Amino acid sequence: MADDEKRPSASWARSSVIALGSSAAAAGRFCRRKPLGALGGLIVVGLIVIAVFADRIARYDYDETIAGARMNPPSARFWMGTDNLGRDMWSRVVFGARVSVTVGFGAVLVGTVLATLIGVTSGYFAGRYDAVVQRVVDAWQSFPFLIIILSLMAVLGPGILNVILALGVVGAAGASRVIRSATIAVTGNAYVEAARALGCGHLRILARYVLPNVAAPIIILATIGLGSAILAESALSFLGFGVPPPYPSWGGMLSGSGRSYMYQAPWMALWPGVAISLVVYGFNMLGDALRDVLDPRLRGASGRPVR
Amino acid sequence: MSGYVLHRLLVAIPSLLIASFIVFALPRLLPGDVVQLMLEEHAYGRNLDELRTRLGLDRPIATQYVEWLGRVARGDLGESLWTGRPVLGELARRLPVSLELGLLAICFSIAVALPVGIIAAVRQDTVADYAARSAAILGLSVPGYWVATLVIVLPAIWWGWTPAAGFIDFRLNPWGHLAQFVLPAVILGVASAAVLMRMTRAMLLEVLRQDYVRTAWSKGLRERAVVLKHGLKNALIPVVTILGLHVAQVFGGTVIFETIFGLPGMGLFLFDAINQRDYPVIQGVNLLIVAIVVATNLLVDMVYAVIDPRIRYDGGR
Numbered sequence: 001m002a003d004d005e006k007r008p009s010a011s012w013a014r015s016s017v018i019a020l021g022s023s024a025a026a027a028g029r030f031c032r033r034k035p036l037g038a039l040g041g042l043i044v045v046g047l048i049v050i051a052v053f054a055d056r057i058a059r060y061d062y063d064e065t066i067a068g069a070r071m072n073p074p075s076a077r078f079w080m081g082t083d084n085l086g087r088d089m090w091s092r093v094v095f096g097a098r099v100s101v102t103v104g105f106g107a108v109l110v111g112t113v114l115a116t117l118i119g120v121t122s123g124y125f126a127g128r129y130d131a132v133v134q135r136v137v138d139a140w141q142s143f144p145f146l147i148i149i150l151s152l153m154a155v156l157g158p159g160i161l162n163v164i165l166a167l168g169v170v171g172a173a174g175a176s177r178v179i180r181s182a183t184i185a186v187t188g189n190a191y192v193e194a195a196r197a198l199g200c201g202h203l204r205i206l207a208r209y210v211l212p213n214v215a216a217p218i219i220i221l222a223t224i225g226l227g228s229a230i231l232a233e234s235a236l237s238f239l240g241f242g243v244p245p246p247y248p249s250w251g252g253m254l255s256g257s258g259r260s261y262m263y264q265a266p267w268m269a270l271w272p273g274v275a276i277s278l279v280v281y282g283f284n285m286l287g288d289a290l291r292d293v294l295d296p297r298l299r300g301a302s303g304r305p306v307r
Numbered sequence: 308m309s310g311y312v313l314h315r316l317l318v319a320i321p322s323l324l325i326a327s328f329i330v331f332a333l334p335r336l337l338p339g340d341v342v343q344l345m346l347e348e349h350a351y352g353r354n355l356d357e358l359r360t361r362l363g364l365d366r367p368i369a370t371q372y373v374e375w376l377g378r379v380a381r382g383d384l385g386e387s388l389w390t391g392r393p394v395l396g397e398l399a400r401r402l403p404v405s406l407e408l409g410l411l412a413i414c415f416s417i418a419v420a421l422p423v424g425i426i427a428a429v430r431q432d433t434v435a436d437y438a439a440r441s442a443a444i445l446g447l448s449v450p451g452y453w454v455a456t457l458v459i460v461l462p463a464i465w466w467g468w469t470p471a472a473g474f475i476d477f478r479l480n481p482w483g484h485l486a487q488f489v490l491p492a493v494i495l496g497v498a499s500a501a502v503l504m505r506m507t508r509a510m511l512l513e514v515l516r517q518d519y520v521r522t523a524w525s526k527g528l529r530e531r532a533v534v535l536k537h538g539l540k541n542a543l544i545p546v547v548t549i550l551g552l553h554v555a556q557v558f559g560g561t562v563i564f565e566t567i568f569g570l571p572g573m574g575l576f577l578f579d580a581i582n583q584r585d586y587p588v589i590q591g592v593n594l595l596i597v598a599i600v601v602a603t604n605l606l607v608d609m610v611y612a613v614i615d616p617r618i619r620y621d622g623g624r
Contacts, residue, residue, distance in 0.1 A: 138318075139325035142600045143593065144559030147577065151589055154581040155336045231450055235563060238452050239578065254456055262460045269460050273453035281448035288444070 030293060037289020043282025050094055051101040058091035063246040071265040081267040083253075089267060092248040093275050099237075099249045100230045100279060103163055107229040110168025111175060112222050116211075118172065119179025124187055124202070124210060134180075140173040146235065153241040160243050163236060167229050175221045182214040189213075216294040223290055227283030234276050250276045315608045319601055326597045327379070331372055333593070334362050334586040345584050351388045361388065362586060379594065385587035389580070394591035397576065402595070404474075404572035408564065409557045411492035416500035417550070424507025429534055431512060439504065446501035451494050451560065455567045458490060474571050491564040498560075499553040506549050510542035517541075544615055551607030555600040 031038040050057055059079075060066065065086045072082040080089035122133045140148075149166050156162040186192065187210065195205050234251030236242035243249040250272040262269040342358055345351050352358035378385070384394040427439040462468040477484040514520065515538050523537045561574035569575075573592055580588035 135318075135321040136325055138322035139329060142322060142326050142555065142597050142604070143329070144555040144557075144596060144600065146556075146559035146562055147593060147596055150562060150577065150581055151333055151593055154584060154589060155333060227448070231448075234450055235452060238450075239563065239566065241581065251450070251452075254453055259456070262456070263463055266460060266464055269453075269456055273450065273457070276453065277445075277449040280450075281444060284444050284448055 030289070034289035034293065036285050037292075040282040040285030040287075040289065043278060044286055047097055047279050047282065048101060051097040054095050054098050058088075058094040060088040060091040062092050062095035062248045063087065064091075071261060071268075073265075074267055080271045081265060083268050084261040084265065089271055092253060093250070093271050096248045096250045096253065096272065096275065097279075099160070099243050099247060100233065100276075103160060103167065103233040103243070104226045104230040106164035107167035107171065107233070108222050108225045110164060111171040111225060111229075112218060114168065114172035115175035115179055115221070116214075116218060119176035120183050120206060120210060120214065122176070123180040123183025124206060126184075126187075130180075137173050137176060140170075141177075143170075145170060145232070149232065149236065150239070150241060153236065158241055158244045160247075163233055163242050167232055171225055171229065171232075175225065178217055178221060179214055182217045183210060186210050186213045220287060220291045220294060223283060224287035227280040227287065230283070231276065231280050311612055312609065315605055319605055323597070323601050326601070327376065327594065328372065330590050330593045330597065331375055333590060335368070345388075348584075384591040384594070387580075387585055387588050389583045389585045389588070394587050397588075398573065398591055398595055401571060401573045401576050404570055405558065405561045405565070405574055408488055408492055408495065408561055408570060408572060409554070411488050412496035412557050412560070413499065413550070413554065415493055415496035416503055416553070419496075419500045420503035421507055424504040425511060425534065425539065427504070427508045428511035428515065429530070436508075439508070443501040443504050446497045451498060452563045452567060454494050454497075455491065455564060458494070459567070474569065487568070487570070491568045491570065495557060495560045495564050499550075499557060502549060502553065503546060506546050507542065510545050511538055514538050514542045540614070544611060547607055547610055547614070551604050554603045555596075558596055558599065 066082065066088065067086070069078065069082045069088075070086045071084055072078050072086075074081045078088050078090065080093060082088055083092070118133060118137070122130045122137075149170050152166040152170070153162065156166060192205060192209050195209050200208070233242055234249065234254075237249035237251035238255040240252075240255060242251060245252060253272040254269060259269075342355065342362070346355060346358050352361055382395055384398070386393055387397065390397075423439050427436045430436050459469070475483040475487055511534075515534070520533060520537050523533045528537075558574075561572055562578050563574070564570070565572045565574035566578050573595070576588065577592040579585075580592065
């Protein structure tokens with residue numbers, strides 16, 4: 001902590017130490033009770049570390065063409081081989097983590113904010129507003145995930161920001177349903193009524209009493225949503241409507257020009273797929289374990305897969 | 308029962324209208340420079356004004372929507388900008404291919420998910436249960452298009468075997484026709500199978516803890532009767548809900564698998580249309596799929612009423 005910052009009071013320091021200690025203990029308990037969830041968490045942390053330090057971990061730049069190294073098999077120099085343009089696959093997979101993390105977290109941020117806004121207001125205000133909003137959500141949900149995203153991308157055009165927007169907006173509909181049910185359950189509680197009787201405004205009730213109590217399902221939805229968003233981004237890029245080349249998206253690396261070379265260089269088809277599977281597996285395991293620990297009611301309400 | 312059906316129908320109508328408005332609005336979200344791009348890249352018209360007219364972007368939006376809805380109701384989905392052929396005829400030709408793929412995928416996922424889910428629930432926390440659950444998570448995590456790519460690439464490398472190119476017509480070669488659907492349908496069905504299996508297991512576990520199941524046990528019924536008659540029947544409702552939702556996702560998946568395996572269905576049609584920015588086709592495919600999905604959801608609601616009399620009696624609120 002910097003010297004010129006105001007010194008925190010002793011009680012603040014003590015309570016923060018206690019909080020830190022108890023959350024460390026909670027993490028330890030989580031690891032013992034849910035070893036697979038902990039493994040998922042480890043994979044997720046690994047992904048984020050690789051994404052942040054991609055330029056240190058990668059051995060070459062992602063679009064660096066290495067002379068005389070077209071379609072080299074995996075070796076000590078090229079851990080995952082090279083592709084048809086002589087680019088190091090390992091470096092491309094490492095930089096691909098950046099795309100996945102950016103799109104995944106971006107889309108989930110957009111989606112979660114939107115879903116919370118829709119779900120909480122719809123569940124809280126109920127009545128005619130709820131009925132109208134729910135019909136719109138119904139309509140939005142009656143489009144298959146991939147179809148509406150592809151159609152949106154046709155309008156928006158490829159690009160990382162557009163992928164984030166499209167995935168976020170489309171993913172919000174389903175999540176808002178779960179948040180709405182949770183909100184309805186919370187709103188029925190006596191303490192919400194008490195707050196209203198004390199003269200709290202809607203905004204205050206929502207922020208102080210409703211939101212904190214629907215946080216658990218929101219966190220779980222977001223964790224599982226991260227896996228879905230990464231999977232969906234890779235599918236979009238595979239079809240050529242996601243993150244445009246030369247930036248390496250795992251889905252994009254499996255598609256297009258590379259496909260015809262995979263017969264001679266099967267490692268080109270292998271590693272990006274392994275990376276996607278591992279990362280999505282990590283998010284799914286973590287999300288599952290979190291759900292079991294935080295909110296058993298949500299059992300089975302996991303996100304929709306995109307294939 | 309008829310009151311229940313009527314109520315469901317009435318709820319479905321506004322959804323369908325709003326969905327149709329979303330479909331209608333799609334090309335209207337186009338930035339002007341994209342219309343310019345369509346003109347330059349694909350020569351869809353002689354000038355900007357003509358293209359706007361052909362896309363129907365030139366008049367007030369409310370009149371446009373009502374007119375468009377009227378045309379759709381009469382079965383006129385417009386013409387493809389790319390080929391100039393009516394969209395409806397093309398859809399009619401391609402729908403059976405996608406339906407076949409989708410139905411096979413759903414049949415596969417049910418055939419796998421129900422038995423495995425039941426075994427996993429009945430033998431909770433055994434090796435079989437862990438194996439089934441791990442397989443399900445794996446099935447949710449591994450991208451289907453990657454598996455499909457490997458299925459095409461690896462046999463070609465190992466044994467020099469490649470799937471036959473070109474679509475095989477049922478009338479010419481019924482066996483070959485069905486065979487070409489097997490691989491894509493299985494891979495497409497895996498994700499739904501995983502979700503359904505998890506749902507079946509979770510719901511069955513919950514039901515098996517109920518008092519009436521204990522009663523059934525203590526009456527001395529066989530395991531088969533307890534699990535299938537008393538347990539499964541009550542666990543099926545949420546499973547059917549998820550199945551209904553997955554019909555939509557399976558149809559979404561046809562885009563990927565028809566593209567990879569070269570099956571001339573709606574998915575491939577949409578994929579090509581998006582590549583060519585052929586908006587009448589994009590709208591047509593979206594509209595048809597939404598109609599299928601809404602119809603499926605209605606069907607699912609009917610199925611509830613059949614398998615659960617409680618829903619029939621209290622009007623399904």
